Amino acid sequence: MQLEEPDRRLLSILQENGRISNQDLADRAGMSASACWRRVRALEEAGIISDYRALLDPSRAGLNFHAIVHVTLTRHDHGHVDTFIAEVQQRPEVLDCFSTTGEADYHLRVLCVDLDAYNAFLEGFLFRLPGIANVRTNLVLKSIKHTTRLAI
Missing domain, CATH: 3.30.70.920 (Lrp/AsnC effector binding domain/regulation of amino acid metabolism (RAM) domain)
Structure with missing residues (x-):
């Protein structure tokens, strides 16, 4: 899959906040919610987005x-x-x-x-x-x- 500018915007925003709603993501990326959902889905299917996770603070989790x-x-x-x-x-x-x-x-x-x-x-x-x-x-x-x- 060749990344286009809208894809790059979506990926940048999702790397900041993977829990953002589709509507907020679409608004920030300057596209409709349905187009946003289709693009994110295509990025997932292409394996560019491989997973969604919570990032933990090691020291606060007791790993010092x-x-x-x-x-x-x-x-x-x-x-x-x-x-x-x-x-x-x-x-x-x-x-x-x-x-x-x-x-x-x-x-x-x-x-x-x-x-x-x-x-x-x-x-x-x-x-x-x-x-x-x-x-x-x-x-x-x-x-x-x-x-x-x-x-x-």
Whole structure:
């Protein structure tokens, strides 16, 4: 689907407020309610809008330990890689997992209640995965910028 200017306006507004009513969205985007509904529906069907969610404040939800975890595997055969990916995808502490170039193979963004919970995550899960060569943790001291909005 090729995004047109009205689509970009709708996406921008929805990224600000995913709970906006169709009528308010249409008014802000400068179109009729029926045209707005059709365009949003097309964006959903095309997979451009993949979901609607509530964004939570981690610290107010009791998740005060935030780390970036750098993981290096011993080998990159499909067995180790597939197992690592499947297991990491199941862990609620892991918010993001990126496969990257550079020194580490994977970078995880992990949120836990506290240091003890993080230690349990490491010892009870990550260190037990086959093929883990090295794990390095960087503690997040302060979040400077965090957004879920895409530059449309």
